[in-house]
Amino acid sequence: MSLEETLQQAIAHHQAGELGEAITLYRALPAETSSSAGVANLLAIALDQTGDAAGAETALAEVFSAGTDDVEALSNYLALLLRRGAVRDGLEVLSQLAALGADDPSLWQQTADAARAQGGAVDALAVADHGISRHGDSAGLHLLRATALLATPEPEAALNAFRRVRLIRPDLPEAENDLGGLALGISDNDGAARHFRAATILRPQFADAFANLALALTACGHLENAATTARTAVKIEPLSLQALAVAGEIEAKRGDPGMAATLFRRAVLSDPGSAQALNNFASGQKDLADIDGARTAFERARTIDPTLAVVHRNLGMLLADVAEMTGARAAYDRAIALTPNDIGLRVKAAFAFSTITGSRAEIDVIRARLIEELEQLSASGAKLSDPVREVGLTNFYLAYHGLNDREIQARIANIYLDLCPALDFTAPHCTHPKDIAGRRLRVGFMSRYFHSHSVRFISEGIVTGLDQEKFEVVVISNRSEDEVALFPDGQRADQHVVFAEDLWATQAQVAALELDVLIYGDIGMEPMTYFLGFSRLAPVQCVLQGHPVTTGLLPIDYFICSDLQELPEADEHYTEAVVRLADIPVCYQPLAEPAAVTRADYDLPADAHLYFCPQTLFKFHPDFDPILGDILARDPKALILLLAEPTPYRMDQLMARLDQSIGDTARIRWVPRQSADRYYGLLQLCEVMLDTPHFCGGNTTIQALGLGVPPVTLAGEFVRGRMTIGWLRAIEMDEELAAKTPKQFADIAVRLATDPEWRAEIVKKIEARKSELFEQTAFIRELERFLLAAHAAALSGQTRLRWLERKTG
Numbered sequence: 001m002s003l004e005e006t007l008q009q010a011i012a013h014h015q016a017g018e019l020g021e022a023i024t025l026y027r028a029l030p031a032e033t034s035s036s037a038g039v040a041n042l043l044a045i046a047l048d049q050t051g052d053a054a055g056a057e058t059a060l061a062e063v064f065s066a067g068t069d070d071v072e073a074l075s076n077y078l079a080l081l082l083r084r085g086a087v088r089d090g091l092e093v094l095s096q097l098a099a100l101g102a103d104d105p106s107l108w109q110q111t112a113d114a115a116r117a118q119g120g121a122v123d124a125l126a127v128a129d130h131g132i133s134r135h136g137d138s139a140g141l142h143l144l145r146a147t148a149l150l151a152t153p154e155p156e157a158a159l160n161a162f163r164r165v166r167l168i169r170p171d172l173p174e175a176e177n178d179l180g181g182l183a184l185g186i187s188d189n190d191g192a193a194r195h196f197r198a199a200t201i202l203r204p205q206f207a208d209a210f211a212n213l214a215l216a217l218t219a220c221g222h223l224e225n226a227a228t229t230a231r232t233a234v235k236i237e238p239l240s241l242q243a244l245a246v247a248g249e250i251e252a253k254r255g256d257p258g259m260a261a262t263l264f265r266r267a268v269l270s271d272p273g274s275a276q277a278l279n280n281f282a283s284g285q286k287d288l289a290d291i292d293g294a295r296t297a298f299e300r301a302r303t304i305d306p307t308l309a310v311v312h313r314n315l316g317m318l319l320a321d322v323a324e325m326t327g328a329r330a331a332y333d334r335a336i337a338l339t340p341n342d343i344g345l346r347v348k349a350a351f352a353f354s355t356i357t358g359s360r361a362e363i364d365v366i367r368a369r370l371i372e373e374l375e376q377l378s379a380s381g382a383k384l385s386d387p388v389r390e391v392g393l394t395n396f397y398l399a400y401h402g403l404n405d406r407e408i409q410a411r412i413a414n415i416y417l418d419l420c421p422a423l424d425f426t427a428p429h430c431t432h433p434k435d436i437a438g439r440r441l442r443v444g445f446m447s448r449y450f451h452s453h454s455v456r457f458i459s460e461g462i463v464t465g466l467d468q469e470k471f472e473v474v475v476i477s478n479r480s481e482d483e484v485a486l487f488p489d490g491q492r493a494d495q496h497v498v499f500a501e502d503l504w505a506t507q508a509q510v511a512a513l514e515l516d517v518l519i520y521g522d523i524g525m526e527p528m529t530y531f532l533g534f535s536r537l538a539p540v541q542c543v544l545q546g547h548p549v550t551t552g553l554l555p556i557d558y559f560i561c562s563d564l565q566e567l568p569e570a571d572e573h574y575t576e577a578v579v580r581l582a583d584i585p586v587c588y589q590p591l592a593e594p595a596a597v598t599r600a601d602y603d604l605p606a607d608a609h610l611y612f613c614p615q616t617l618f619k620f621h622p623d624f625d626p627i628l629g630d631i632l633a634r635d636p637k638a639l640i641l642l643l644a645e646p647t648p649y650r651m652d653q654l655m656a657r658l659d660q661s662i663g664d665t666a667r668i669r670w671v672p673r674q675s676a677d678r679y680y681g682l683l684q685l686c687e688v689m690l691d692t693p694h695f696c697g698g699n700t701t702i703q704a705l706g707l708g709v710p711p712v713t714l715a716g717e718f719v720r721g722r723m724t725i726g727w728l729r730a731i732e733m734d735e736e737l738a739a740k741t742p743k744q745f746a747d748i749a750v751r752l753a754t755d756p757e758w759r760a761e762i763v764k765k766i767e768a769r770k771s772e773l774f775e776q777t778a779f780i781r782e783l784e785r786f787l788l789a790a791h792a793a794a795l796s797g798q799t800r801l802r803w804l805e806r807k808t809g
Contacts, residue, residue: 003029007039014046022046037063037070044076056080064093088123173202177209180216189219207237211246218250221500226250234263239270245280257287275305279314286318291647294318309338313345320352323618323650328352343382343419344390350374355397355618356653358660363401367408374415384420387531388503394530399549399720400618402694409552410575416534422504423534427511433539433795436516440469441791444513444538446476446499446529447521447546450484454699455546459521460486461587462544465780468494471787474513478528503531510537516791522546523556539794540787543576544585545698548720550574557799558790560585560783565719565726573718577800579786583779584726590774591706594680602671602682608639609753610686614679614700617642617650619692623742625661627693627714630746632667635753641686644670683709687753691724693745698723705731705770710752710762713738714745731769736762 010025026043029036040063044056060077068074074093081090180195196213199206210233217226227250233243248263261284267277282297298315301308316331332349339345350373353366384390395412398405417424445463449455464487466473474495477484481496497513499506506528510518518538523529524547533543533553542558543551550559552575559576562584571578599606611631632638645651651670658665674682680703683689689704691697691713697704701724704711713724715738728734739745752759786803793801 011042014042019046019050023050037066037068037073041070041073041076044073044080048080053080053083057084171202173199173206173209176202177206177212180209180212184212184216184219187219189216192216193220205236207233207240207243210236211240211243214246214250218253223250223254227254238266241267241271241274241277244270245277248280248284252284252287257284260284261288273304275301275308275311278304279308279311282318283314286321289646291318291322307338309335309342312338313342313348316348316352320348322647323355323653325352325354341382342390343377343384344387344392346377346382347374347384347387347391347419348393350377351393351395351397353397354653355400356620356650356657357401357622358657359622360402363403367398367401367403371408371411374412378415378418382419384416385422386503387416387420387423388527392527394524394527395552396524396547397618399524399547400621400695402621402623402716402718402721404573404718406550406552406573406575409550411552413534413552413554416531423531425507425511425534426536427514427538429511429514430536430539433516433791434514435795436791440472441516441787442472442474442514443517443519443787444474444476444510444515445519445521446510446532448478448526448528449522449546450475450477450486451479455521455525455544456486457588457699458544458546458586460589461775461777462519462585462780462783463493464488464491465587465777467784470784474515476510476513499528501528503528506532507535507537511535516540517542517787519544519560520546520556523551523553524549540790540799542579542790545719545723548698548723549718550576558801558803561719562726562779564729565722567717567722570719577802579803581779581782581786583776583782584730585779585783586702587776587780588702588706588774591680591703592676594684594707595675595677597678597681597685599685602685604641604685605639607637609635609637610639610641611688611690611749611753612641612683612686613690613692614641614643614683615692615697617645617654619695620654621692621694622657622661624693625658627742627745628658628668628690629662630743631690631749632662632664634746634750638667638750638753640668640690641671641682642668644672680707683707687759688712688749690749693721693742694718695720696722696724701727702773705766705773708763708767708770710737710759710766712745712749712752714740714742727773731766731772733762733765733769736765 006025006029010022010029013019013025014022023043023046026039026046029039040059044059047053047059048056057077057080060073060080063070063073064077078090078093081093176195176199180192180199183189183192183195193213193216196209196216199209200213203209210229214226214230214233217223217229227247230243230247230250233240234247237243244263244267248260248267251257251263252260261281264277264281264284267274268281271277278297278301282294282301285291285294285297295315295318298311298318301311302315305311312331312335316328316335319325319328319331329349329352332345332352335345336342336349350370353370354362357363357366395409398408443466445459447455447459450459450463463473463475472495473493474497475481475484475486475493476497476499478499478501480498481492484496487493495513497509500509510532515538517540520529520533520541520543523533523543530551533541533551533556536555540558541556542560543556544560548561550573554575556576558579559574560579560581561570563580563582564584566578566580570580599610604610628640632640642654655665655668658668671682673679683704684707686709689697689700689709689711691701691711693714694716696713696716697711701711701713705727711724711728713728715722715725725734725738728738737748739748752762786801789803790801793799
């Protein structure tokens, strides 16, 4: 059989799908035939079709080395090399094609694409530039060049490259989409939306562009439009991971975690091997409070792709939220190893310390380590661009250590100013405060927690009680006026402002209100108001007792408290000036009726002495353990009730500590959290309410007193441990119920539980005076006098007015 007949027979077998026979015949043909390159190309195609890509590449490498001019063989060899990621070898083949005049622009695009996929932005750029030198009018090559520039520290060059693409091909949707991404990356949200919208007009079925447009609309604050746009992206490509992820994130922001979880689940079903899809699904389960499900999904994602830093970061945040700080720190450290320049993540890691401490020595170690890590970060020259977004937490748990926080709060504030100098902002109107002659004093009240929260109970009486003939009241909240509903029917604030969920936008938003006085309901509970507190947004800035610890922030001028609560030396506890009002600055509304319940309704024994401590578990300082142990030792019928948490981590940590410190914890029982009426009912069934030392109850204390239930307290040094003694002083019950030593605390508690006659006397005294604790407004008149005086002082350049009006009568 002649060579030509052998070749034709091989081709026939090949066309019939008989690849083995074809390969045998192709290999039988001598390499020196005139059509050797063509034969090698056919052999390579057959081998590749059998899955032997390496054999195919070897067959073509031989003819390339021999210097062939067969364009088809060279093109196929290039394709094989690029598929393997051998970009540099591919460039040699492409150069040979160029020498033959056969370097179609698409080949340069494929090579540049392969270089970019390998993560070599510079190589991709070089390939695109070389291709453009030969095909200057190729919009595709210019688009690749622009995209490659996105991965370099040259955003302006990328922008110019995209503009060049638009000049060549004004109708190229990919260019508009990438331009939108560039604009979004520099926070030009409106510009990004314009480009993404243009891309969707040029290609109405461009799902990625719709998803990106949804992201831009979200950044612009147009959440409902963003949701509609994201749904369009999902409708176009129901299995698109990007579209499903964006749609899910937006539904979560809209407050529909169920729909978000459904979308994230669809993405996982679409691609079960996608670590990013599992990460999103886990985030959705976290929003649904399915902590175990979220943790499992994060860990699966971590197994699939251990290099995906966001998974480790999110797992760390989940574990920190449920107080599993050892695991949180480990997850953060893995994320930091992958993204060492993520400064916010390094701050999160520094704050991942145990919230159930074992001893005072452990507390000292925690605080020293925290400052050491933060100061190292500051000294490194690292910077944050948006601490709310990047850090997303406050110094909240330091307040529960039972120590003077003035120095540590101030040091942390200074570190944040080093990390993010933009925090130091002064609203223009504050440089020259305006006289209030002929107008009302404009007072803003700001908090995220003006809804059903302890901060609301502390703040609402003040907000609604100011004389609106003298004061213009502005409420600044993250919720609408109807959702907050601070004012009774027929009344309302002069202005209600919903702040943006963006630090810099909120900073500008509050500055534009030109307030005379800004009063924070709390600082330190959540990141927005904490980081906003670094700014001077009003000539006079105050904070209420929503989080009763000094802020450490110099722009906060005054801490509002009461002479009934504070010690004479309390000035040493604050960076703010202490405003000691004669009465406690809280106007509580009367309590709702408790549920009609019995002990059996809570599965509690009828003959037990119930000691209820309804505080959050991070208030349980190690110093409290001996008191609890003393009560249990002295009262054989004692049953101590603690409120259970949604997740077991902190409960397990506390019980492990109590097992060590007390020994016998069989008579410490967890009760689930209750609705308000059932909680009040349970409280009334108890002989005594136990207050936590160092950080005592606030709302819980007045609720107990309002129900005639005696609280026992051990007043601390700082106001966060002196809220209860303030209430007791207000009704002259501190001598009976405020202990001076741990032993006396146990004495009072056990006597209340075991001496019914004495307890009845105490309850009678409480009942006779408890009405004085509710709907009190005298302090509001004093606060009004203070606010006017503080503003007058600010006009004269005095920012720290001393204030103390002694109560008379």
